Amino acid sequence: MKFTKMQGIGNDYVYVNAFEEKIDDPNAVSRFVSDRHFGIGSDGLIMICPSEIADCRMRMFNEDGSEGAMCGNGIRCVGKYAYDHGIVDSLEIDVETKAGIKHLSMTSENGKVVAVTVDMGVPELTSELPEKIHVNGQDLEFTGISVGNPHAIYYVEDVDGLDLEKIGPDFENHERFPDRVNSEFVRVIDREHVQMRVWERGSGETWACGTGATACAVASMMHGLVEDEVEVQLKGGNLQIRWDRESGHVFMTGPAVEVFNGEIDLSALM
Numbered sequence: 001m002k003f004t005k006m007q008g009i010g011n012d013y014v015y016v017n018a019f020e021e022k023i024d025d026p027n028a029v030s031r032f033v034s035d036r037h038f039g040i041g042s043d044g045l046i047m048i049c050p051s052e053i054a055d056c057r058m059r060m061f062n063e064d065g066s067e068g069a070m071c072g073n074g075i076r077c078v079g080k081y082a083y084d085h086g087i088v089d090s091l092e093i094d095v096e097t098k099a100g101i102k103h104l105s106m107t108s109e110n111g112k113v114v115a116v117t118v119d120m121g122v123p124e125l126t127s128e129l130p131e132k133i134h135v136n137g138q139d140l141e142f143t144g145i146s147v148g149n150p151h152a153i154y155y156v157e158d159v160d161g162l163d164l165e166k167i168g169p170d171f172e173n174h175e176r177f178p179d180r181v182n183s184e185f186v187r188v189i190d191r192e193h194v195q196m197r198v199w200e201r202g203s204g205e206t207w208a209c210g211t212g213a214t215a216c217a218v219a220s221m222m223h224g225l226v227e228d229e230v231e232v233q234l235k236g237g238n239l240q241i242r243w244d245r246e247s248g249h250v251f252m253t254g255p256a257v258e259v260f261n262g263e264i265d266l267s268a269l270m
């Protein structure tokens with residue numbers, strides 16, 4: 001199977017052009033290629049597929065093989081791949097996802113996309129304000145936000161000090177979240193900057209999470225902690241999030257990078 005390794009601020013996936021390649025069991029392929037010792041090494045698998053209703057369709061699978069409805073860092077790379085590899089010839093495209101059709105506005109240099117703004121749609125509050133759960137031996141307040149996939153945002157003073165490998169699974173699998181949840185741990189730096197780490201549903205700690213950055217920015221705006229345009233600082237880099245209160249739509253802007261191309265023998269999976 002031919003693949004392209006891409007990353008959005010360190011959130012790295014194996015991308016497969018499903019206009020040309022056929023994958024029978026993407027859940028199993030995602031688990032195999034994601035393994036950083038026996039596979040390629042990634043946060044999961046993303047398929048760029050034909051679509052009847054948009055320029056192309058993104059299907060995204062986490063490291064554990066579970067399929068996500070939306071992926072912010074992933075969709076920026078999908079847009080870059082589609083333009084750079086000639087699937088589309090416009091810098092303004094629509095991508096079909098399980099969370100609906102997303103519009104991408106891309107900027108290019110020397111004929112290659114370098115940055116993408118994604119209309120992430122209208123975010124949805126999915127918790128009471130405030131709401132607490134008992135997790136990791138304490139009662140913690142969280143804010144539930146959906147941007148097509150579920151997020152729980154926790155405000156903490158010392159983001160860097162969290163041992164996510166140890167506490168992450170309890171947050172991810174808490175009974176309050178029947179479909180599991182992506183958990184973001186946020187420190188507000190000032191009214192235009194927040195710092196965030198993430199324990200992703202199905203992938204563990206990733207170096208960035210586009211939907212998570214969007215969700216934590218919207219939560220912080222809802223709580224009046226930051227302006228309606230904010231920089232989210234993640235392990236792998238920064239994303240710009242802007243909430244247009246008039247339309248209700250939230251926009252995420254960030255880079256997309258192609259790292260290398262390769263071919264992998266999947267017969268071990270058969």
Ligand SMILES: N[C@H](CCC[C@H](N)C(=O)O)C(=O)O
Pocket residue numbers: 011062067068069070071072073074149150182200201202203206208209210211212
């Ligand atoms: N783990 C997420 C999907 C990937 C989200 C993240 N990588 C992003 O950039 O938005 C979920 O199961 O909902």
